[in-house]
Amino acid sequence: MASLGRLSRAVLRAPLAQARQLSAAAGAHGAHEGGSRVWKILTFVVAFPGVAVCMLNMYLKMQQHQAHYVQPEFVPYSHLRIRTKRFPWGDGVKSFFHNDELNALPDGYAEHEE
Template sequence: MLGLRRFVLPTHTLIARTIQTSSSRSKGFFGAGRDGYDHYKDNIKQVVKHGEPSRRRFMAIFCCIALPCLAAGMWVAYRDHKARYEQDRPPYIPYAFLNVRNKPFPWGDGNHSLFHNKAEQYVPGVGFEEERKKH
């Protein structure tokens, strides 16, 4: 019985200490603890004021670096798209591994993929279904 008392008594005091320390540190419901809701608006203003230099730095980096990079990327993509469609389509070489059909597709006639493009994708046994349209 003496051994049990040694275990029970410290456990009881440990639980009481844990409850006391956790309740004193608790901020309450949505931060309404020691300060209550009186200083909520001031705290939000302080956070926004503290983050203002970071926001300005981000906007400067975005406007000076990201926007010109986006514009250059759009110009390169447009130029490559235009150059590709000005040329004729290269002749199709029927490699065996390009059009393996072990079983038909479960839609349509079974010979066309789900996102089939009639002008750009070769269909085995048929070829290209449409010619490229000039822009």
């Protein structure tokens, strides 16, 4: 029984001593100085221009897609757009995130007045 007590104390002390060594090493500055400066430079030189290039690419592809977009023909499938009761907003037929150009109503696309 006494050996079990000594063993448990030794096991409990080992991580504590190791943690003390690690925390003492963290206090020494030396090789890790200037790390935030490197990340700041990388943010402005790599990250922001990378995001800008991705946004430009997305915008140009969207413009290209809209130039030749044709609304698909409406097919009144019986299993789609089932309404058992009216929506509690608006006219009760359109969903909350309804888009007249992309989403069809139960009886077809909404007609646009241009």
